[in-house]
Amino acid sequence: MSAEYATFGLAPAMRTGGVLANGDRQVHRDFIDFVVDGRPLLFRLPDLDAVSPLACDLPPAVLTAQVRALLLETGAPLAGGRHIIYGCPECADLACGAVTAVIENDGDDVVWRDFVRQSDERVDLELNGCPGTGPFRFHGEEYRRALRALLDGGAAERSRVLLIGPRVAGPARLAAALRTIGIGADITQDATDVLAEELRGYGAVVFGDAVGERERAGVRDSFERAGVEVAYVDGPAPVVPLLVAQVEQALDRNPPQRRRLVRLTAADGTADLEVGATCRVGLTTYRLDRLHRVHIREVFDGMLATGRHRIALGPRATRGEAHVVARTSAGVLVAAVAS
Missing domain, CATH: 3.40.1010.20 (4-hydroxy-3-methylbut-2-enyl diphosphate reductase, catalytic domain)
Structure with missing residues (x-):
């Protein structure tokens, strides 16, 4: 198959945890993300809450097995030569949904193709494919050097x-x-x-x-x-x-170019947010009243495109000592609301 060459690299990443406004807990996960042409591959999937199989809390033997599979030194874990590229951050169960792709050698090159969202053994590229993601052709030497560095202790710390x-x-x-x-x-x-x-x-x-x-x-x-x-x-x-x-x-x-949330300020009942890559964003305000009681309000939850956005918080949400939290699956920003 033909495809232009893309650069391949790895970089530390995290799925942010938190104590959410409704009282639920979201687990924090440190992992190694794939960087394609200088940008995290996860950014091409704007509404995906997932981690790569190179999680930093894996036992060394399991992490080694994941790396060797990506190096095509062992068989693919799924039928059709498919590998899990991103999976559920809570349990890694395929039934929760995953992004998979075919990984194969083409001469000395390595090709990732046919990205799809998958929750069971069946694959339907037409219905569940990931438009605009792949195929990617990597120089074999660059690809293998990046992954083998993990076998030499190059994984990020928890x-x-x-x-x-x-x-x-x-x-x-x-x-x-x-x-x-x-x-x-x-x-x-x-x-x-x-x-x-x-x-x-x-x-x-x-x-x-x-x-x-x-x-x-x-x-x-x-x-x-x-x-x-x-x-x-x-x-x-x-x-x-x-x-x-x-x-x-x-x-x-992470540097700004590898963040989905770049900057957050809040004043006069509005929040100004800069988004580095299209993603789903939630905004929550936390306010202490004069009796030090805590008031929590979810003020926004939706997709935001790359760029700057102004979002109304409302006067009741920012009266007194207040903070606003902007959250995606891969980043959190906190800002005090200026009087």
Whole structure:
């Protein structure tokens, strides 16, 4: 078959977890995404909530088996030479729906073709095909080099967060919420004596309200001396679902060109949102009234095209101390509502 060459690469990605407005939990998953012609392949499927088979929480033997299958060193897991490219982030069951494709060698090249959404053994390209996705022809050497790097320990680490503050109240509730969605969380009051090897396991640091500036500076100094770059969540709002969203935002270290949500600001009853790739977006506001009661309101849920958008939040949703959260399956942004 003929097809123009596309570049192939791999990049860390995540399916964002969270404590949703209705109380449900959405599991956080770190995985390695396929990058085709410099952009995540997942971006070509704007309404898909899924992860690749290269999940970072897989046992080494299982991850190795997934890589070797993509290298065509073992048989395809599905009939017709089909491989799961993206699957359910909760259970990876084909019955939940997956995007599959035929992967085959063509001389020294590797070709991915006939992308389809599949939920059982039957494949109907006409009914369930993915228009505009593939076929892709990759240079074999580039393709195999990228995947074999994973066999040499090149997979991304799982997300882990260090909470600074007393082991009571806010930090404890946040740690519990993070653990329920699959993010490791530890609590300490002082990171001075933590070994550098342990500090390297964290992707973000959250400071509790009771932590003073001197203690915060000491924590930053500990990470700098260990040569560890982390994101800091400073002065978080006292609402657990909102805190979880702030942590998810801090853990996303992808450059703007690999993000679906690029920028979010909110003021005067409206939210201004920049979208890097067409996707389904949900907007939720969190407001504290004068009695410190929490009011949660879902204000938008729909598809947004690439570009900038202005969305009305309404005066009731932003009165007092308020934040807005923009969420897709692959990203979260949090912004305080300016008075």
